[in-house]
Amino acid sequence: MKDSIKFVFTLLFFQLLFSQSDKRDYSEELRYQNDAINSLKTEIKQLRSKIKTAESRERSASSRISSIDEEISLTAKLIKSLKNEEEKTRKKIFQLKNEILTNERKLESLRLRYKERVVSSYLKGRLTDLERVFSSTTWRQAMYRTQYLKVISDIERKTTKRIERLLIEISKQKLELEAALRDNLILKRDKEKEMSSYRNMRINREKELNRIRTDKKALSSYINEKEAGVGQLENIIKQVLEDKARYEREARIRQQQEALKTKSFKSLAGQLPWPASGRIIAKFGRQWNSKLKTTTENPGIDIKGQPGSAIRTVLGGVVTTITYIRGYGTTIIIDHGGGFYTVYSHVTNIQATVDSEVRNGDVIAYMGDSGSINGSKLHFEIWGKGQKLDPEKWLRKK
Numbered sequence: 001m002k003d004s005i006k007f008v009f010t011l012l013f014f015q016l017l018f019s020q021s022d023k024r025d026y027s028e029e030l031r032y033q034n035d036a037i038n039s040l041k042t043e044i045k046q047l048r049s050k051i052k053t054a055e056s057r058e059r060s061a062s063s064r065i066s067s068i069d070e071e072i073s074l075t076a077k078l079i080k081s082l083k084n085e086e087e088k089t090r091k092k093i094f095q096l097k098n099e100i101l102t103n104e105r106k107l108e109s110l111r112l113r114y115k116e117r118v119v120s121s122y123l124k125g126r127l128t129d130l131e132r133v134f135s136s137t138t139w140r141q142a143m144y145r146t147q148y149l150k151v152i153s154d155i156e157r158k159t160t161k162r163i164e165r166l167l168i169e170i171s172k173q174k175l176e177l178e179a180a181l182r183d184n185l186i187l188k189r190d191k192e193k194e195m196s197s198y199r200n201m202r203i204n205r206e207k208e209l210n211r212i213r214t215d216k217k218a219l220s221s222y223i224n225e226k227e228a229g230v231g232q233l234e235n236i237i238k239q240v241l242e243d244k245a246r247y248e249r250e251a252r253i254r255q256q257q258e259a260l261k262t263k264s265f266k267s268l269a270g271q272l273p274w275p276a277s278g279r280i281i282a283k284f285g286r287q288w289n290s291k292l293k294t295t296t297e298n299p300g301i302d303i304k305g306q307p308g309s310a311i312r313t314v315l316g317g318v319v320t321t322i323t324y325i326r327g328y329g330t331t332i333i334i335d336h337g338g339g340f341y342t343v344y345s346h347v348t349n350i351q352a353t354v355d356s357e358v359r360n361g362d363v364i365a366y367m368g369d370s371g372s373i374n375g376s377k378l379h380f381e382i383w384g385k386g387q388k389l390d391p392e393k394w395l396r397k398k
Contacts, residue, residue, distance in 0.1 A: 037081045065208040066225055066326045068201055069371050073330045075198045076348065082191040089184045096177040100170055107166045209373055223296060226327030229371075230299055233325050237341065237383055240320050240333065249318045253337035256316050256357060265315055265340035266384070272314040272394050273360070275344060276367060276378045278305030284390040299388045300343065300381030307376035311347050311365045313358045314395070322354055328379055329371025332364055343381035346372045 240246070257264065282302035286295050313334060320341070321333035328345040332352060335341055348368025352358060367376045382389045 037078065037085065041078065063225065065205060065373070066371070068205045068208060069329055070324045070326070072198065072201050072205065073324045073370055075194055075201065076330075077350070079191060079194050079198065080350070082187055082194065086184060086187040086191065089180055089187060093177060093180045093184065096173050096180060100173045100177065103166050103170050103173070107170070110162060110166070227296065229325045229327030230297070233299070233328065233331070233343065233381075236321060236323065236325075236333065237343075237386070240335065240341065241339075241386055243320075246335065249320070249335050250337055252357065253317055253335065256359075257337070260316060260359065262316055262360060264338055265336040266338050268315065269394050271396060273312070274303075274395055274398075275314050275342070275380050276303050276305050276311050277309055278303040278367075278378070280304075280392070281377065284388075284392065300379055301391045303378045303380060305367050305376065305378065307367060307369070308349075309367045310363045311344055311367060311378055313360060313362045313364055314342055316357070316359045317342075319352045319354055319356050319358060319364070322350060322352070325371070327371055329368070330365075334358060334364075339385045341383040343379075343383070345379035345381075346370050346377055 256262075280301050281304045282298050284298055284301050287298050288295055315336050317334045317336040319332060320335045321331070323331055325331045325345065330347050330350065331343060331345040332347060332350070333341055333343050344365065346368055347365035348370055349366045350364070351366075352362075352364040358364060367378055369376045380391050382391045382394055
């Protein structure tokens with residue numbers, strides 16, 4: 001019996017230890033998620049305030065749609081964060097329910113053992129501890145019985161304390177469960193509210209798109225907005241190139257290439273896989289707009305594909321940037337080492353995170369129309385040593 005009780009104590013100790021570790025990890029993750037959600041809410045609030053202030057002045061359709069796109073992008077990120085936190089909270093609720101059930105079973109088992117011992121002692125007629133010692137026939141037997149009684153007494157005391165601790169632990173877990181259930185309801189309400197807001201923004205976006213498509217002046221204004229976005233993207237790439245963290249990224253990328261036995265970016269001209277399925281609707285370099293009778297510079301290629309189709313990395317690397325760029329929408333930038341970067345724009349439903357490692361062919365997002373006036377597409381760029389490169393010269397021939 002002594003061994004079995006010791007075994008139970010050992011199991012309970014380790015279970016409590018790991019349970020506390022899980023709680024610390026969960027609390028840390030929850031704090032991080034809450035910070036991210038609050039940051040996004042603040043960003044959306046500031047953007048809406050900026051849009052409201054600007055409404056008092058005359059604004060072009062292109063400016064309005066860029067603001068709507070930016071708000072849609074931020075709201076989509078917030079909805080995803082809310083979904084992630086809701087999922088974590090559901091897991092926590094499930095975990096707490098299991099912990100309560102497990103502890104209630106252990107408590108019942110301890111109570112039954114304690115009850116059986118008391119009943120057994122009563123039925124058999126228990127001698128006092130002193131009587132047991134004095135009834136010993138030898139000095140050695142008396143010493144043995146003294147030690148045995150001490151062990152039994154310690155086990156009973158520990159069992160009683162363990163019952164008390166389990167009762168406290170179950171009460172705490174029930175309070176945590178109630179709090180997690182409340183959090184889950186709040187997250188659901190927040191998510192439903194944001195999704196309703198998202199749907200309304202999409203309706204307003206379609207109205208603005210119709211204005212741009214039928215108004216030559218609005219279309220011209222949109223192209224100017226996109227050219228401003230090119231400058232914004234160039235500044236971001238410049239900052240990434242000057243970022244001190246690039247040395248640490250280079251080391252991580254080299255380790256990844258060695259582990260996966262992949263070649264460096266510079267040696268793969270004409271061999272890279274396509275980032276998306278579809279056809280090229282705008283090539284790299286100078287582009288003639290027949291409607292406006294103007295020429296613009298395209299820093300990459302535009303691939304027209306099915307809405308919601310997968311966007312994949314062309315090679316492994318580290319995600320440096322996920323941001324919104326006017327005229328280009330939600331944009332992801334990946335560092336592939338050796339001064340080579342790829343850019344993926346107009347994407348939706350982001351699957352990657354900043355500073356995360358990605359491998360060749362990983363799905364990082366899906367094709368969307370963020371920042372686009374002619375439907376879902378992917379704008380794809382390749383940068384090498386600070387220069388824009390023609391992606392078609394690097395991708396496999398179809």
